[in-house]
Amino acid sequence: MVLRDPDSVPPAPVPNLHPPYTPDCPPFRIHGCYQLTRLIGSGSYADVWNGVQMDTGAEVAVKFEPIHPDVRESLPYESAIYAQLEGVTGIPRIHWSGPEHGAYVLVMDKLGPNVEELRRFCRGALSLRTVLMLGEQMLTIIEEVHARGIIVRDIKPENFAMGLVEEYKCLHLLDLGLGKLYLDPTTGKHMPFREGRGGIGTPRYASHNVHFGLEPSRRDDVEAIGILLLYLCHGRLPWQGIVAPDIPSKLLRIGEMKRGKPFADLLTKSPAFFDPFFKHCRSLDFDTQPDYAYLRNLLRRTMKDHGWEYDWEYDWWSPGERGTLLPNEYKLDMGLVQPVRHRQDVL
Ligand SMILES: Nc1ncnc2c1ncn2[C@@H]1O[C@H](COP(=O)(O)OP(=O)(O)OP(=O)(O)O)[C@@H](O)[C@H]1O
Numbered sequence: 001m002v003l004r005d006p007d008s009v010p011p012a013p014v015p016n017l018h019p020p021y022t023p024d025c026p027p028f029r030i031h032g033c034y035q036l037t038r039l040i041g042s043g044s045y046a047d048v049w050n051g052v053q054m055d056t057g058a059e060v061a062v063k064f065e066p067i068h069p070d071v072r073e074s075l076p077y078e079s080a081i082y083a084q085l086e087g088v089t090g091i092p093r094i095h096w097s098g099p100e101h102g103a104y105v106l107v108m109d110k111l112g113p114n115v116e117e118l119r120r121f122c123r124g125a126l127s128l129r130t131v132l133m134l135g136e137q138m139l140t141i142i143e144e145v146h147a148r149g150i151i152v153r154d155i156k157p158e159n160f161a162m163g164l165v166e167e168y169k170c171l172h173l174l175d176l177g178l179g180k181l182y183l184d185p186t187t188g189k190h191m192p193f194r195e196g197r198g199g200i201g202t203p204r205y206a207s208h209n210v211h212f213g214l215e216p217s218r219r220d221d222v223e224a225i226g227i228l229l230l231y232l233c234h235g236r237l238p239w240q241g242i243v244a245p246d247i248p249s250k251l252l253r254i255g256e257m258k259r260g261k262p263f264a265d266l267l268t269k270s271p272a273f274f275d276p277f278f279k280h281c282r283s284l285d286f287d288t289q290p291d292y293a294y295l296r297n298l299l300r301r302t303m304k305d306h307g308w309e310y311d312w313e314y315d316w317w318s319p320g321e322r323g324t325l326l327p328n329e330y331k332l333d334m335g336l337v338q339p340v341r342h343r344q345d346v347l
Pocket of ligand 1: 040043044045047048061092108109110111112158174175177
């Protein structure tokens with residue numbers, strides 16, 4: 001072993017020779033301890049990779065947003081929102097975040113299949129029992145998120161995913177890139193009401209107000225959860241696939257449908273609790289806190305009326321009866337399959 005003179009000049013750091021991140025050329029390791037295994041998916045601004053934490057063997061999800069000199073990255077903002085929500089049940093934990101390999105990187109808990117994948121897995125719609133169980137968890141998560149001064153503004157089934165390992169029965173909320181502080185962190189005052197805002201979030205599930213340019217607030221998150229629950233019950237919403245000459249007129253048309261007869265007709269075909277649910281959401285003022293307990297009670301009472309227990313037994317546990325499509329999470333990874341051995345090799 002060579003002993004170095006403590007007064008000598010320290011060795012120059014090893015230069016990072018890895019080329020900047022691209023999906024075709026991902027780095028082998030992140031922050032020295034997270035090894036990438038495969039690409040899970042790509043969103044509008046980031047790629048998400050499956051990774052393994054080398055010291056514990058735990059799976060993680062690693063989100064990359066390439067850094068461009070003239071584009072402001074969104075991932076540092078999303079990471080700050082996650083930091084504000086640290087410790088909230090149903091929000092994935094952040095293990096590390098920062099710039100590396102020419103990209104901004106966010107290492108977080110790996111989650112399981114999302115609700116949209118599970119809906120497809122269950123032949124396009126979920127049973128009322130499963131919808132009620134998911135709805136209760138969604139309301140609990142959103143209540144805690146709102147309590148930390150943040151609104152989500154992008155409620156959609158792709159952004160709710162089941163956990164993995166011991167959290168496999170619990171719903172989680174991910175992708176908070178459109179989240180916003182609605183309370184001033186120093187004064188605690190609610191943000192001001194504004195009109196003429198551009199569309200935000202996913203129009204299929206957005207509240208009616210958002211279509212008419214009103215600034216979204218807590219009431220719009222809970223209304224969007226109601227619309228998402230309607231979607232999960234029916235497997236489709238009346239404003240899907242409508243045709244309009246351009247995007248602004250399409251958004252307006254959907255907004256009119258949500259305010260008018262198509263929405264009222266949809267409610268008559270839906271379980272009775274939806275009526276008081278939307279009445280409550282639509283009676284709220286811009287800065288009023290929704291009554292989460294009342295909304296959860298509506299779902300609980302419907303469970304009771306049907307004689308159901310909250311037993312965490314979701315539709316996807318009986319794939320023989322309902323399943324048709326496999327969510328990506330459940331696809332067999334052939335790399336992990338042992339080659340079949342012949343009987344004489346075993347004996
Ligand atoms: N923590 C996670 N665990 C497992 N899968 C994840 C995780 N985070 C994201 N994904 C998956 O990676 C894909 C892209 O992620 P995400 O939606 O967060 O990216 P995005 O760029 O923010 O997308 P969007 O276009 O919705 O804004 C999705 O399929 C999502 O389900």
